[in-house]
Amino acid sequence: xxxxxxxxxxxxxxxxxxxxxxxxxxxxxxxxxxxxxxxxxxxxxxxxxxxxxxxxxxxxxxxxxxxxxxxxxxxxxxxxxxxxxxxxxxxxxxxxxxxxxxxxxxxxxxxxxxxxxxxxxxxxxxxxxxxxxxxxxxxxxxxxxxxxxxxxxxxxxxxxxxxxxxxxxxxxxxxxxxxxxxxxxxxxxxxxxxxxxxxxxxxxxxxxxxxxxxxxxxxxxxxxxxxxxxxxxxxxxxxxxxxxxxxxxxxxxxxxxxxxxxxxxxxxxxxxxxxxxxxxxxxxxxxxxxxxxxxxxxxxxxxxxxxxxxxxxxxxxxxxxxxxxxxxxxxxxxxxxxxxxxxxxxxxxxxxxxxxxxxxxxxxxxxxxxxxxxxxxxxxxxxxxxxxxxxxxxxxxxx
Ligand code: HEM
Numbered sequence: 336x337x338x339x340x341x342x343x344x345x346x347x348x349x350x351x352x353x354x355x356x357x358x359x360x361x362x363x364x365x366x367x368x369x370x371x372x373x374x375x376x377x378x379x380x381x382x383x384x385x386x387x388x389x390x391x392x393x394x395x396x397x398x399x400x401x402x403x404x405x406x407x408x409x410x411x412x413x414x415x416x417x418x419x420x421x422x423x424x425x426x427x428x429x430x431x432x433x434x435x436x437x438x439x440x441x442x443x444x445x446x447x448x449x450x451x452x453x454x455x456x457x458x459x460x461x462x463x464x465x466x467x468x469x470x471x472x473x474x475x476x477x478x479x480x481x482x483x484x485x486x487x488x489x490x491x492x493x494x495x496x497x498x499x500x501x502x503x504x505x506x507x508x509x510x511x512x513x514x515x516x517x518x519x520x521x522x523x524x525x526x527x528x529x530x531x532x533x534x535x536x537x538x539x540x541x542x543x544x545x546x547x548x549x550x551x552x553x554x555x556x557x558x559x560x561x562x563x564x565x566x567x568x569x570x571x572x573x574x575x576x577x578x579x580x581x582x583x584x585x586x587x588x589x590x591x592x593x594x595x596x597x598x599x600x601x602x603x604x605x606x607x608x609x610x611x612x613x614x615x616x617x618x619x620x621x622x623x624x625x626x627x628x629x630x631x632x633x634x635x636x637x638x639x640x641x642x643x644x645x646x647x648x649x650x651x652x653x654x655x656x657x658x659x660x661x662x663x664x665x666x667x668x669x670x671x672x673x674x675x676x677x678x679x680x681x682x683x684x685x686x687x688x689x690x691x692x693x694x695x696x697x698x699x700x701x702x703x704x705x706x707x708x709x710x711x712x713x714x715x716x717x718x719x720x721x722x723x724x725x726x727x728x729x730x731x732x733x734x
Contacts, residue, residue: 345680346371348614348631355541357454357485361531362538363683368616375683377526378535381512382686384585389507390434390687391583394694397433401426402702405731416708420552420727423695427548428452428540430691435539436495436510443498447491451540454484458719492533509539539684545720547688549607550598551695552727557601557653559705559729564655568594572697588693596655598692602674603664604653606636609721611676636673637721645671706730 346367352359359365363374380386401422408414432448457480496510505511513532517525527535558565575590611634619626626632643650645666657664666672675682682688708728716724 344617344619345613346616348612351612357481358541359538360534362534364538364542377516379683381509382683387687387690388583388585391690391694393433394430394691395583397426397429398695398698402698409733415730415732416728417731418726419555419729420723423551424548428544431540431543434508436536437506437508443491443495447488450484450488454481457481489533492536493529496532510536543684543687546607547691549720549722550602551692553605554597554601555705555729556727559707561653564597568597569700572701576697588690591693594693594696596658599658599664600653600655603640603672605715605721606640606674607720609637609717610635611673639671702734704732704734
């Protein structure tokens with residue numbers, strides 16, 4: 336659609352910006368025109384492989400903590416059924432909070448994390464009336480709660496940022512990267528105001544939290560349903576990583592090819608961000624059409640990713656091998672597979688999520704076998720993101 340058009344001509348619909356203001360503020364997901372160009376330019380290098388490596392250790396640590404919890408429940412509670420969605424969500428939230436604004440030795444960081452999760456619950460745990468005129472009055476309590484929690488989070492983040500600035504010690508997280516960039520502008524106007532720093536911390540958290548954890552959650556369901564693929568991934572892990580007790584090595588992780596096909600296929604069947612939105616910020620010419628300024632476009636990824644006209648008659652089947660030869664999964668349209676969006680606004684965090692996905696799955700598959708629990712009810716629903724309505728209970732057996 337927009338290959339020939341500057342990304343800044345396509346912004347985000349106003350209705351979407353308003354609805355998610357307490358989560359993203361004016362952060363990168365919502366920024367427009369020149370402000371978006373500047374922020375994207377400064378933020379993108381925070382996701383380069385060298386910077387990500389430092390975050391890998393946090394991922395291993397949080398995943399190992401989760402594994403300990405599972406082992407405890409299995410060994411002492413003799414209960415093999417685990418709500419994998421809840422558990423992965425908790426772990427991915429911890430990872431993203433650590434990699435966004437750190438919370439190792441900072442009590443405020445832990446409180447922000449709890450409050451962000453609270454805000455996420457208020458906003459996500461039910462169907463909403465996005466874009467419906469007067470929609471916020473149908474859920475007035477929720478709207479007020481979200482606003483109040485949003486303000487508390489802002490206050491805490493400001494105190495974390497001030498504290499960091501005072502200490503002047505650089506940390507290997509995304510906030511550390513932004514502060515470093517601000518310091519490089521010594522004597523000049525700072526790149527990021529306090530408001531912008533706060534919004535970017537929240538944006539990283541909300542942009543990366545649900546999406547990554549849902550990609551892992553849906554993959555575990557698919558792997559539990561397709562034991563042959565579980566075994567293939569386990570074999571690949573053994574070959575590439577040894578016994579799974581690894582130090583983070585990006586080159587080794589890169590060798591997990593089949594795991595990447597599985598991730599791609601899970602993102603095709605269950606895209607965590609089920610639609611991509613644009614608003615034309617000016618009249619935009621596309622071939623012979625003019626898209627008038629103000630037009631909203633919502634691309635429905637679920638419909639597109641399962642369209643037999645694009646994917647063939649097996650569009651609904653789980654076939655990770657379709658990504659073996661082709662990063663686009665053999666889709667017969669180059670814009671038919673868009674789990675991370677498209678054009679200049681494509682997801683900036685996709686390398687981080689790929690690394691997290693590989694680390695978490697490697698550690699889990701090296702220790703456990705997964706089967707679908709009889710209590711699982713398949714009911715994917717769009718609650719902003721695409722979630723399993725009743726969680727994902729799996730039977731987890733130590734290997
Ligand atoms: C499997 C995991 C993920 C999925 C499926 C996903 C999906 C998406 C999608 C669909 C978009 C919109 C792109 C567009 O409008 O064309 C997006 C944008 C974005 N994502 Fe992700 N995302 C994931 C992980 C992450 C992570 C880990 C982070 C950060 C820590 C992140 C941060 C962002 C940001 C900041 C944007 C806005 C980019 C811009 O407008 O320039 N995402 N993501």
